[in-house]
Amino acid sequence: MSPGNLASNPRxxxxxxxxxGAGYGVTNVVCDYSEELKDVDDEIVAKVPWxxxxxxxxxxxxxxxxxxNRLARLVTAAGARVSPGLAxxxxxxxxxxxxxxxxxVPADLYIAHYIAGLAAAAPVARRRxxxxGFDAEDFHSGEGxxxxxxxxxxxxxxxIERDALPSCAYVTAAAPLIADAYAATYGIATTAVLNVFPLEMAPAAPSPVAAGEASDLKAYWFSQTIGLDRGLQSFIEAMARTSVRVTLDIRGSNRWGGGDRLMAMARDLGIGDRxxxxxxxPPDEMVTLSAEYDIGLSLETGGTESHRICxxxxxxxxxxxxxxxxxxDTPAQRALAADLGAAALLVSLSDPASIAAGLDRLGESPAALADAKRAAWRLGHDRYNWDFEQDILLKAVGAAFSRRGRAAVEGM
Structure with a gap:
């Protein structure tokens, strides 16, 4: 269950x-909010076998x-407890x-995504x-x-979380530090299942790097919506300081004008043409589209606790x-960077000059860039893909059904 469109939630x-694929009968209960995504959702529904x-x-x-909200504030002001339903x-x-x-939809297991999904699924599971189950893509009570x-x-x-999570048969989270935060806050066992993608989406090899003199360093960023809280301003400022020529493609909806403001900044810095x-x-094209570039950007600003640990x-x-x-350099990304080695460049968003220096090191050495690409490709193929990670999910679900089966036998 999810409060979003199918096309907006690949997870x-x-x-x-x-x-x-593991033999379970599956029904997705999702919202049909976005008119922009309706056609994509139609295509997905026509293809999936569940x-x-x-x-x-x-x-x-x-x-x-x-x-x-007003009623809940009145209840709180009176010193009373807000019920999970009102919350x-x-x-x-x-x-x-x-x-x-x-x-x-009769089910043996209701799996909730996001807080609205959890609040909806918990009473249904109790009634039936x-x-x-709950999958935490973020540390939701830390998003303030x-x-x-x-x-x-x-x-x-x-x-909502305190009411529902202790009764969950299992809880998964999209990052190890998110799992740790839920475990520490609510005293529950939580398993990390990374937000990775199927191996079949991967190219046969990383894109080649021309030997000899350095060429343009092509950078890429994508999201559903282009915002001004994504760290892109620091990167654009760094681009204006590099010795090598860095270009940046930004993919996403510009409905709130974030892209226009970033373009204006780039023009002011004299790099509007880059x-x-x-x-x-569509989500299933993202790996193929990313493969055309030399570097990809993940510039979490750390503005909330959830962003710091995602x-x-x-x-x-x-x-x-x-x-x-x-x-x-957020806590979660710093920990991952240690495992990624040459495939990661960890930067401080408060120091565009150091970002520029890191970009120059890559851009001025075709050999170093080629090594970084090969390292990324190997990590994607050997470890960070859904073929590997889905087994963790399936073990969590299987263990939940096994415990339920044992409880039923013991209760006879």
Whole structure:
């Protein structure tokens, strides 16, 4: 279960495919929010061999959230405890709509994604006497950006998590430090399942590097939406300081104007001709598209606790494509960089000059760049891919069913 579109959450699709391939009967219950993604979702649904239930965006969702939020604040001000149900409505999302859809799907295990999915799935699992699983793509109660409103929103999310997570048959998380954070906060066992991609998406070899004199160093970044909180400003500033010529392609929706502001910055620095904004592309094309570049960017700003401990899917997309990764120095990315070796360049977003120096070291040495690409490709093929990581998920699910079976026998 997920409150997003299928096309916006490859992790939900990978999970469903792994479980279906292992012989489980699978139904995706997802929302049908984005008109922009509707056609892509239609294509996905036409291809997958399992069932998909698409839930339309509920009318009056925002109004319900505002009323629930006010009521929850009144309850809190009175010194009373906000119930998980009220917290779910106050935190936003299509909780009621997802819950109604899930109730119509009998299951032995309901697997929730995101907080709205967890808030919807938990009461359904209890009502049906089924197991509950949760996959944490982020440390959701650590996503607050500060301020009274954000602190209150995080308290509502923590209320939902504290109610549901101890009853989960298993919990997975998209990064080791996210798993550690959930284990420490709620005293639960949590397993890391990295947000990697199928090996079949990988190219047969990393893109070649021409021997001899250095050429342009081609950098790439992608996401659903181009924002100003993604560390790209520091990289663009570094580009203006390099000795080698660095280009940057930025792929994603520019609906909020983030791309326009980044382009304006590049022009002000005199490098507007080296930065380009590209349109969004389907998730299953991301590895192929990344393989055209020399370096990929994963520039988490560390503005929230969740961002400090996450490992985004960009990293593993680049590795599978045979592209070394420029990563900002957050705790999670610092720990991973130690394992990636030559395939990673760890940088400080507060020091564009040092970023420029690192780019020059790669760009001025075709041999070093070729080594970095080969290292990335090997890591993607040998370790950081879904063929490896899905086994961790399947073991967690299998163990949950085994425990349930033993409990049923012992209770006879």
């Amino acid at each position: 939900v699709l990978k999970e469903a495919a792994a479980l279906h 069932k998909v239930v698409r839930v339309p965006r509920p009318l009056g969702e925002r109004g319900t959230m505002i009323v629930a 779910a409505l106050a935190s936003g999302g299509p909780v009621s709509t997802l819950r109604r859809a899930a109730l119509a 006497g089924a197991m509950l 950006t500060g301020g009274a409103d954000e602190d209150f929103r995080m308290k509502m999310i923590e209320t 930065v380009a904004i590209l349109p969004k592309a 490992l985004g899917n960009k990293i593993f997309t680049y590795l599978l494509a045979g592209v070394p990764v420029v990563m900002s």
